[in-house]
Amino acid sequence: MSIALAKNELKVKPDLIAKLKTKSAQIGIIGLGYVGLPLAVALAAEDFPITGVDLSKQKVEQVNSGDSYISDVASARLADAVENKRLSATTDLGRLADLDVVVICVPTPISRSKTPDLSYVVRAAEDVARHIHNGQLIVLESTTYPGTTEEVVLPLLERSGLKVGQDFYLAFSPERVDPGNKNFSLRNTPKVIGGVTPQCTAVASLLYGFVADEIIEVSSPQVAETTKLFENVFRNVNIALVNELTILCRKMGISAYEVVEAASTKPFGFMRFNPGPGVGGHCIPVDPYYLAAKAKEFDFHSKFIESAGEVNENMPYFVADLVAEALNQHGKATKGSKVLILGVAYKKDINDVRETPAVRVIKSLKEKGATVIYNDPYVETINVNETLMVSKPLSGKLLNSADCTVILTNHSSYDYREIVRESRLVVDTRAATKDIKNNRAKIVRF
Numbered sequence: 131m132s133i134a135l136a137k138n139e140l141k142v143k144p145d146l147i148a149k150l151k152t153k154s155a156q157i158g159i160i161g162l163g164y165v166g167l168p169l170a171v172a173l174a175a176e177d178f179p180i181t182g183v184d185l186s187k188q189k190v191e192q193v194n195s196g197d198s199y200i201s202d203v204a205s206a207r208l209a210d211a212v213e214n215k216r217l218s219a220t221t222d223l224g225r226l227a228d229l230d231v232v233v234i235c236v237p238t239p240i241s242r243s244k245t246p247d248l249s250y251v252v253r254a255a256e257d258v259a260r261h262i263h264n265g266q267l268i269v270l271e272s273t274t275y276p277g278t279t280e281e282v283v284l285p286l287l288e289r290s291g292l293k294v295g296q297d298f299y300l301a302f303s304p305e306r307v308d309p310g311n312k313n314f315s316l317r318n319t320p321k322v323i324g325g326v327t328p329q330c331t332a333v334a335s336l337l338y339g340f341v342a343d344e345i346i347e348v349s350s351p352q353v354a355e356t357t358k359l360f361e362n363v364f365r366n367v368n369i370a371l372v373n374e375l376t377i378l379c380r381k382m383g384i385s386a387y388e389v390v391e392a393a394s395t396k397p398f399g400f401m402r403f404n405p406g407p408g409v410g411g412h413c414i415p416v417d418p419y420y421l422a423a424k425a426k427e428f429d430f431h432s433k434f435i436e437s438a439g440e441v442n443e444n445m446p447y448f449v450a451d452l453v454a455e456a457l458n459q460h461g462k463a464t465k466g467s468k469v470l471i472l473g474v475a476y477k478k479d480i481n482d483v484r485e486t487p488a489v490r491v492i493k494s495l496k497e498k499g500a501t502v503i504y505n506d507p508y509v510e511t512i513n514v515n516e517t518l519m520v521s522k523p524l525s526g527k528l529l530n531s532a533d534c535t536v537i538l539t540n541h542s543s544y545d546y547r548e549i550v551r552e553s554r555l556v557v558d559t560r561a562a563t564k565d566i567k568n569n570r571a572k573i574v575r576f
């Protein structure tokens with residue numbers, strides 16, 4: 131790889147190569163969220179001067195005061211980068227004109243009808259296009275459908291009259307961050323890069339080589355875009371498979387977790403996925419629809435993506451029914467019962483509630499007539515159906531006041547023994563209580 135890199139580097143504007151090699155390249159990150167902020171801090175720690183650009187005044191102020199709002203970025207690390215004048219944030223898009231490198235990390239949501247919403251990417255690309263200049267590298271990191279970089283972003287940039295591969299460089303490199311994962315970070319997760327031309331790939335690889343130990347060059351942005359979507363479809367489909375098994379096991383009166391634990395002892399040919407109340411976050415519930423939308427352009431229907439979506443989206447309702455059934459077994463109607471939800475973040479030890487299945491569980495329980503309250507040490511408030519709910523401080527009294535405690539997120543900081551001891555009835559969707567004796571059928575588990 132290094133020989134190819136060197137050969138292609140020769141054809142890249144020497145100024146940009148020199149600036150990257152001497153770490154004097156001015157780097158801008160558009161979008162300082164879960165993806166952009168960790169990247170900005172990592173590049174700043176390598177001594178690059180970083181300008182973070184975000185539309186949110188609040189985020190910009192927080193960054194500039196060294197106050198992190200992303201669990202994976204320690205405030206001390208952020209403050210360090212700001213104090214050392216390696217990182218500053220702004221809402222001023224005019225600053226893009228001064229930058230040698232621009233990395234776009236803006237959201238790519240789906241609409242209510244599950245179609246890709248590229249408006250953030252288009253707006254960011256238009257802003258870059260307004261200030262594009264000779265010798266600039268632009269990288270798109272937002273997860274998106276195959277073809278976005280070349281069919282959507284490139285034409286906007288080339289309106290300037292500049293030519294990709296000669297005057298400026300454009301690549302797609304997906305972010306693969308797993309929020310809250312203590313073992314894998316930007317540094318030790320191989321970085322996939324697909325440039326529009328070999329020169330684009332070479333210069334983007336040079337940049338990411340400073341923050342990632344391994345670079346995987348692929349032949350085009352489209353391959354890189356599809357790689358990212360395939361990774362998330364793989365997860366979504368496998369989670370759906372284990373969730374479907376959970377529903378079947380419930381009918382058969384056996385524990386899905388026990389089946390999964392036993393199956394996981396096979397040393398080859400099996401990969402473990404755990405059942406849960408549904409999928410959440412910005413990626414798994416969203417990204418598969420980006421691939422499905424592209425597939426439709428070819429009159430192709432991805433059955434796996436559609437079925438997985440259906441199973442996973444049904445899980446919160448399955449959980450709400452399970453709670454109703456458990457209350458019933460304990461002689462209580464759901465209507466009028468008080469249900470305490472533990473954990474509303476979509477997975478443990480993080481504060482992200484985007485697309486969290488907790489919202490659907492709460493909504494469904496409320497529709498059944500329950501009074502629902504919640505506790506989450508990471509999430510102070512959550513919006514359910516335009517109503518703001520506030521996390522209640524967890525105590526034995528609170529646990530005891532509820533007719534049923536529902537564990538939706540298995541945060542590590544919870545004391546599950548105490549939760550079981552103090553609760554009247556527990557529905558555990560995460561096997562958080564698997565080692566606790568189930569006296570008098572107090573716990574309902576998957």
Ligand SMILES: NC(=O)c1ccc[n+]([C@@H]2O[C@H](COP(=O)([O-])OP(=O)(O)OC[C@H]3O[C@@H](n4cnc5c(N)ncnc54)[C@H](O)[C@@H]3O)[C@@H](O)[C@H]2O)c1
Pocket residue numbers: 160161162163164165166183184185186189235236237238250253254271272273274304305306307308309412413
């Ligand atoms: N969160 C993850 O774990 C994760 C992992 C891999 C990939 N991704 C992908 O990365 C992309 C970004 O996701 P995220 O989780 O960081 O989103 P986020 O919502 O946390 O952050 C995006 C930021 O972009 C800002 N923004 C939006 N439009 C802008 C514009 N035109 N100019 C400047 N700032 C703008 C927003 O204010 C926000 O702060 C998405 O495509 C997502 O699918 C996310």
